[in-house]
Amino acid sequence: MxxxxxxxxxxxxxxxxxxxxxxxxxxxxxxxxxxxxxxxxxxxxxxxxxxxxxxxxxxxxxxxxxxxxxxxxxxxxxxxxxRLTLFSGVPQMLERLHAAGHILAVATGKSRAGLERALDHSGLRPLFQASRCADECHSKPHPQMLAELTAEFGIANESTVMIGDTSHDLLMASNAGVDSLAVTYGAHAHDHLTEYKPVACLHSVGELDLWLRDFA
Incomplete structure (x- = not known):
């Protein structure tokens, strides 16, 4: 992979x-x-x-x-x-990636307490092997979250990808020396995201899942 x-x-x-x-x-x-x-x-x-x-x-x-x-x-x-819900297709995509042997992690601007609550509410906790939050690391776009995650698993930068919906995610990836994928269905618009040169810019969870099947 x-x-x-x-x-x-x-x-x-x-x-x-x-x-x-x-x-x-x-x-x-x-x-x-x-x-x-x-x-x-x-x-x-x-x-x-x-x-x-x-x-x-x-x-x-x-x-x-x-x-x-x-x-x-x-x-x-x-x-x-x-009352908030996962985007349609997210659980199935993550389950497939997990079953295929990818290490899955979260890097978020949420607090640790907020992420723990979200993981429990969503039912996704078993699929993630690690996470980093903004109250225990420097905030994005500082590369600390990604640097710690790659070090934790001994994964090379070129074998790591960051997926996010904001310029902060993409710039963090650039600062950490890892590839990024942009999704346009979240907070920031397509034209703004492409300025940060992600490997690809996907417009739905379905498109993201297909891209990961083919290229990850």
């Missing part, structure tokens, strides 16, 4: 959550009487660690109010996260 280690982003790549994240950011801003970012600005920060995301989405927010913003964001996001 070409890619022994396949690393997935979570939100917007496996889980259909980009809209919920945008709405939670905007609702938290309203709660704190802050300027509400438009959809594009709020979507841009998906995949970053929460503090880095807030710095970009709400640049006027003072550091002493970060915790209040985080608390309100989590309040709104957690109120509906149990």
């Amino acid at each position: 070409k890619y022994e280690l396949i690393v997935f982003d979570w939100d917007g790549t496996l889980l259909d959550s980009a809209g919920a994240i945008v709405q939670a950011i905007q609702a938290a801003c309203r709660d704190l009487d802050l300027a509400v970012p438009d959809d594009n600005r709020a979507r841009h920060v998906i995949g970053l660690g929460l503090v880095d995301a807030l710095r970009h989405a709400v640049p006027e927010l003072m550091p002493d109010r970060y915790q209040a913003m985080v608390d309100r964001y989590r309040y709104h996001y957690l109120a509906g996260d149990h």
